[in-house]
Amino acid sequence: MHGWVILGDAATKRVNGQEVxxxxxxxxxxxxxxxxxxxxxxxxxxxxxxxxxRLVNDALDRLRQAGAT
Structure with a gap:
């Protein structure tokens, strides 16, 4: 629960630029x-x-296949 600001029955925290x-x-x-x-x-x-x-692995597989031909 690190980084939370407690306000009574609510808590707030900034995550990725947005207030939660x-x-x-x-x-x-x-x-x-x-x-x-x-x-x-x-x-x-x-x-x-x-x-x-998975996206990165697929892209690397396509690069390898393209280089093998």
Whole structure:
């Protein structure tokens, strides 16, 4: 939960130039809400990096095939 500014039942953080606001759920557990957002963000980033890796690998394969002909 590093870098969050806590404001009552809400927390804010700047991520990639945008302000993210997380609000405590019905239980009032702001820490759980922040952890859930961070987990979702971690999964999103891993998914996007996986996609980028596949694009790079495909491009390298095409370059290798073009050089082999």
């Amino acid at each position: 606001v997380v609000i405590a759920d019905r239980s009032g557990d702001l820490g759980a809400a922040i952890r859930a957002w961070e987990d979702d963000e971690r999964r999103r980033m891993a998914y996007e990096l996986g996609n980028l890796g």
